[in-house]
Amino acid sequence: MMRLQEMPLLSVEGLSRYYGERVGCRDVSFEVYPGEVLAIVGESGSGKTTLLNCISTRLEPSTGSVSYRMRDGAMRDLYRMSEAERRLLMRTDWGFVHQNPADGLRMTVSAGANVGERLMAVGERHYGRIRDTATHWLSRVEIAEDRIDDQPRAFSGGMRQRLQIARNLVTGPRLVFMDEPTGGLDVSVQARLLDLLRGLVNDLGLAAIVVTHDLAVARLLSHRMIVMKDGRVVEEGLTDRVLDDPQAPYTQLLVSSILQV
Amino acid sequence: MAVRARALSKTFCMHLQGGLELPVVDGAAFEVRAGECVVLGGPSGAGKSSILKMLYGNYAASSGEILIRHGGELVDLVAASPRLVLAIRRETLGYVSQFLRTVPRVAAVDVVAEPLVLRGANTAVARERASEMLDRLNLPQRLWQLPPATFSGGEQQRVNIARGFITDHPVLLLDEPTASLDAANRRIVIELIAEKKAKGVAQIGIFHDEEVREAVADRIIDVRGFAPARAA
Ligand SMILES: Nc1ncnc2c1ncn2[C@@H]1O[C@H](COP(=O)(O)OP(=O)(O)OP(=O)(O)O)[C@@H](O)[C@H]1O
Numbered sequence: 346m347m348r349l350q351e352m353p354l355l356s357v358e359g360l361s362r363y364y365g366e367r368v369g370c371r372d373v374s375f376e377v378y379p380g381e382v383l384a385i386v387g388e389s390g391s392g393k394t395t396l397l398n399c400i401s402t403r404l405e406p407s408t409g410s411v412s413y414r415m416r417d418g419a420m421r422d423l424y425r426m427s428e429a430e431r432r433l434l435m436r437t438d439w440g441f442v443h444q445n446p447a448d449g450l451r452m453t454v455s456a457g458a459n460v461g462e463r464l465m466a467v468g469e470r471h472y473g474r475i476r477d478t479a480t481h482w483l484s485r486v487e488i489a490e491d492r493i494d495d496q497p498r499a500f501s502g503g504m505r506q507r508l509q510i511a512r513n514l515v516t517g518p519r520l521v522f523m524d525e526p527t528g529g530l531d532v533s534v535q536a537r538l539l540d541l542l543r544g545l546v547n548d549l550g551l552a553a554i555v556v557t558h559d560l561a562v563a564r565l566l567s568h569r570m571i572v573m574k575d576g577r578v579v580e581e582g583l584t585d586r587v588l589d590d591p592q593a594p595y596t597q598l599l600v601s602s603i604l605q606v
Numbered sequence: 607m608a609v610r611a612r613a614l615s616k617t618f619c620m621h622l623q624g625g626l627e628l629p630v631v632d633g634a635a636f637e638v639r640a641g642e643c644v645v646l647g648g649p650s651g652a653g654k655s656s657i658l659k660m661l662y663g664n665y666a667a668s669s670g671e672i673l674i675r676h677g678g679e680l681v682d683l684v685a686a687s688p689r690l691v692l693a694i695r696r697e698t699l700g701y702v703s704q705f706l707r708t709v710p711r712v713a714a715v716d717v718v719a720e721p722l723v724l725r726g727a728n729t730a731v732a733r734e735r736a737s738e739m740l741d742r743l744n745l746p747q748r749l750w751q752l753p754p755a756t757f758s759g760g761e762q763q764r765v766n767i768a769r770g771f772i773t774d775h776p777v778l779l780l781d782e783p784t785a786s787l788d789a790a791n792r793r794i795v796i797e798l799i800a801e802k803k804a805k806g807v808a809q810i811g812i813f814h815d816e817e818v819r820e821a822v823a824d825r826i827i828d829v830r831g832f833a834p835a836r837a838a
Pocket residue numbers: 364367368369370387388389390391392393394395396558
């Protein structure tokens with residue numbers, strides 16, 4: 346029998362999404378395995394967010410299918426599940442890190458509650474344990490213990506992003522979606538966040554799909570890469586191979602337009 | 607036999623230069639046995655690094671095959687999926703590049719320990735082994751906890767060597783590991799290579815330094831033998 350590790354966790358087949366006449370993404374297929382980090386890169390408007398939203402059930406595809414391996418080993422088509430099943434999956438098995446932390450956090454409740462809330466959503470009721478776990482996760486993302494009762498409104502951009510990550514990882518998801526997780530942050534803050542993400546992904550053996558237009562982020566975080574242009578996949582492969590020996594004309598342009606990654 | 611290249615070719619297609627075709631390697635064929643250190647020789651630009659990068663899966667081969675003994679099986683790296691290439695790198699294939707690619711905020715000792723940790727070693731044990739390697743390569747102890755980004759060329763290179771030599775990968779690729787080292791540290795690298803040979807590791811390297819090459823090479827393969835025919 347094949348071990349679960351050797352079977353895909355997520356499988357996307359022939360996925361397209363149109364906005365009326367306009368193409369969001371077209372005929373995209375790929376798989377993600379447990380513990381694997383996949384980067385989706387491409388210029389603005391190439392369809393990265395559309396694709397990410399379609400595979401995370403936040404946006405209905407026009408055609409194609411997205412299947413996910415449930416904890417019992419069965420592969421299920423996400424768009425044939427009931428809404429209730431999908432919601433449970435999003436709460437228990439998945440994380441979603443938004444570019445803008447305000448979209449993924451509740452800005453008017455404390456940092457501790459932002460993390461604790463997710464635990465309660467998966468059934469934890471014991472106040473002491475929730476607070477301990479929240480404290481532990483805040484320290485894992487390098488937020489000082491004495492900030493646990495502060496609201497994220499009082500946090501810097503980098504701290505908010507780290508809090509959003511803690512909120513997403515506290516429930517032990519198997520798959521995390523990230524849309525430009527370091528976008529909008531200063532370079533030095535980005536470096537710290539990237540380093541933190543890299544450590545967490547390794548330690549927890551998470552699978553992740555990271556949308557970024559920053560090739561250095563892709564280099565540092567991902568095992569595999571997909572390059573998109575005009576809604577289509579133009580190249581995919583091992584991250585260092587795609588960056589050091591790009592084959593598609595568009596990937597060569599993308600790699601040559603940056604100083605060094 | 608640990609590694610065998612057959613009819614291995616590489617042509618770069620430069621789309622930004624109007625699709626210019628740049629053939630750099632044509633029909634490379636060689637074998638490397640366990641315990642052997644083979645040196646790729648030839649002038650600058652002859653394609654030595656390109657061959658080594660294809661052997662690591664970092665450059666895509668245009669045609670041909672690279673058979674490598676991985677977990678008791680012969681696998682063709684050219685046809686392998688990205689996931690298989692990563693597994694081969696984790697278990698079988700080590701690589702010391704010419705320059706260290708630094709990761710922000712990761713301490714030198716952890717950079718060195720990482721390949722062991724990725725293979726499932728306990729972090730404390732891996733750090734201990736990493737410290738031994740750094741000590742052996744004479745990297746001052748005050749640098750161990752610092753990220754290598756600000757290190758000198760020779761210090762970075764020693765971190766890189768420690769990282770490459772720390773595992774017991776059965777195949778090791780070396781791209782000018784001694785280029786920026788002083789004589790004392792060059793001799794340590796020569797020792798490290800000899801120890802790997804004694805353990806049956808197959809090594810394929812590029813060494814510009816004559817003294818190092820003489821000391822480590824069991825055979826020299828002149829890559830000019832794989833030069834593409836020049837269009838007249
Ligand atoms: N809600 C929408 N209605 C109409 N068109 C849309 C909508 N959302 C996206 N599009 C279009 O779909 C295409 C892909 O957009 P998408 O947001 O997926 O790109 P992206 O790669 O994430 O870009 P960026 O890097 O700027 O975030 C674009 O042409 C965009 O204008």
